[in-house]
Amino acid sequence: MSKKYQVVGIGNAVVDVLSHVKDGFLAENGIEKGIMTLIDLERAAQIYAKIGPSIEISGGSAANTIAGLAQLGARTAYIGKVKDDQLGAIFVHDLRAQGADYEVALSPASHDAETGRCMVMVSSDAERSMNTYLGVSEFLTPEDIDSAMMADAEWIYLEGYRFDGPDSHAAFAKAISACKGAGGRVSLTLSDPFCVERHREAFRDMIRDHVDLLFCNEHELRAMYQDEDLGVVLRLAAAEVDTVACTVGADGAYIWRDGREIHAPADPVKIVDATGAGDLFATGFFFGELNGYDTLTTGRMGCVAAGEIISHIGARPEADLKALFAKHDLL
C-alpha cells in the first residue's frame, strides 16, 4: 500500500528577498560571496537598507525542492516554521498553491522573532550570496514534528541548514525515528560548506546511522570528509550511504550507487541566478527515484530541473518541469 506522502521536507521556511548588487558591494559590506551567512535582525535591517529595489519570492532550500516536486504531481508535505505575519502568509500560500501540504501551526504574532527571510544578492556573474535572518524558523522543536506524518512518508528530506538552532537535532531525531520505524527512508542535503563546518560531527553520525540518500555539491562533500580530492570524498560518502548524488556545477552530477559511479551531464544554460540549483537538482532526482527510472535518467532529471531554476530569478520553478523532462527525452 502506498503511503500518503512520497516526500516530506523539513527545513528553514524563509522568504527570499532578491536584489542585484554591483561589483564591490559585497566586499564593501563585509558579505562573503557565494555562501549562506546567518545574520540577526539588526544586521538584516542594516543590509536591507543598503541593497537596491528587491523582489520577494518564497524560498527555503527544502521548500524549493518540495514545491518543485508538488508541481511534478508528487504527494508532498513540508515542515518549517513561519509566523502569523504577512511574510508567513506568503510562504504558506505559495507552498499550498503549488500543491504541497503544510500543517505546521503558525507562531503567534506575539512571538519576538518574525518570519525568516533570506537576502539573496545576485552579482553580475549570476553568483548569489545569501544573508539569512532565520526568525521563527530557528525555533522548530520536536513538538512541531508530526510523527504520524513522518510514518506516512516514503521519504523524509532533511535540510542541512536546519541544523542551526537550539532544538533542531532533537527535531530531526524524532522525524528520523518515526519515518524509519514505519519503513520509510531518509535523505539529507548538506546545504552549504560552512554549514558542514558548523555541524560536521552531527552530520557524520546521521549519515552513517540513518541516511539512505545524500545530496551535496563538491564543496560540501570536501568540507564533510576533509579531503580536496573529489574522487576520495565521493568514495568515503558512498561507503556510508546507499546513494550519493553530488552536483558539480556545469559538469552536472556524479551519482554513486551500488558501488558504481554514474556521471549525469548538465546541458549548457545561461545562468541568470544560481539560487536553488541544488534544491531543484534534488527535485528532479527524487522524481526519477520515485518513479523507478534508471540512475542516469534520474540524475539527468536533476540536472534539467536545476537548469530551469538557474535560468531565471528565484528558486521556485516557472516552467513545467515535466514538459522539460519530455523535451529532453527523459520520460
Place this chain on the structure above:
Amino acid sequence: MSKKYQVVGIGNAVVDVLSHVKDGFLAENGIEKGIMTLIDLERAAQIYAKIGPSIEISGGSAANTIAGLAQLGARTAYIGKVKDDQLGAIFVHDLRAQGADYEVALSPASHDAETGRCMVMVSSDAERSMNTYLGVSEFLTPEDIDSAMMADAEWIYLEGYRFDGPDSHAAFAKAISACKGAGGRVSLTLSDPFCVERHREAFRDMIRDHVDLLFCNEHELRAMYQDEDLGVVLRLAAAEVDTVACTVGADGAYIWRDGREIHAPADPVKIVDATGAGDLFATGFFFGELNGYDTLTTGRMGCVAAGEIISHIGARPEADLKALFAKHDLL
C-alpha cells in the same frame, strides 16, 4: 533657481502580487480581464487562496513612474499611504532604494486596514488583470499632503486611481493649489477606463482647470470624452490641456502639443507582462520633458521605457533606462 523636486507623484501605494493564471481562471472566478477592479479584504483573501505561487514586487502606478524617474537620476518624491507592516516596509524600501524620497508617516499597526496590494494575474497572452485591495492607501487625506513639498516641485503627477477614496479629491485639491501657487505644473494619468467612468466629472473639471500634461491610453480617453473616434477625443483633450500623451499599445503614442499631433512609434517587443506599460511611458516622457528634448524624442523615450517594462515580470524597471535611451539614439 531649480526646485528641490522635479516630479512628485501621488498615488495608491501597493505591493503587486504577481501570478500566472490559466485560460479560464478569470472567467471561472468572475474576474474582469485587462482592467483594474477594486476588491475588499475578504474577496482578496478568496482570490489569493485560488491563485498559484506568486512573487511580490512593489507596485502602484505613480510609484512605478517615480521609481523609473529616480533610476534615471531625476529628483523625485512620492506620496502614498502604507501601514507599519511588512508589506509597507517593502514598499518604502524599494522606492527609497531607487533614490526617491518618501516622507509620508506610516499608518500605525493598530489601523484596521493593511498595506494595499494588487493581485496581478497574467494570462497566457501576457495581458494582466488586476484586483486591488487598497488598504490604508485609500485613506490618504489632505493632512498627508505636505504643501511645502508641493511648492518645491516642478511637476506633481497625480494618479487617477487615487480618486477612489473618501478624502482623495480634497487631497488632490490641496496638492494642486500648493504646486500651482508656487509656479509648478500639474500632470494627471487617467489610469483606467473604469476609473474614468467612476470619476468622469471630477476628472473633467481638474483637466480643464488645472492639468498641464495629461497621460492616458486610447481606451481611457474614449471613456473620458465619450466618443469612439480616437481623433475626435484627442482633439477634445488637446483643447483643454497644453500636452496630451496618449499611448496606443503596439503603435506607440500620439502626442498633442501646440496644436500639432506627433506620432511616436514603439519598437516591436515580446510582451511578457503588460503591467506598468503606461506607468513607464510616463517615466520616459517626463525624462524627455525635464531635459528639454523635442516632442518626438520625448515620446520615443516613453515608448522605449514602456517596452522595457513589458519585456519582464513586474512594473519596476530592471534594465538601465538611460542605457536603453542611448541604444535607441535618443540621448
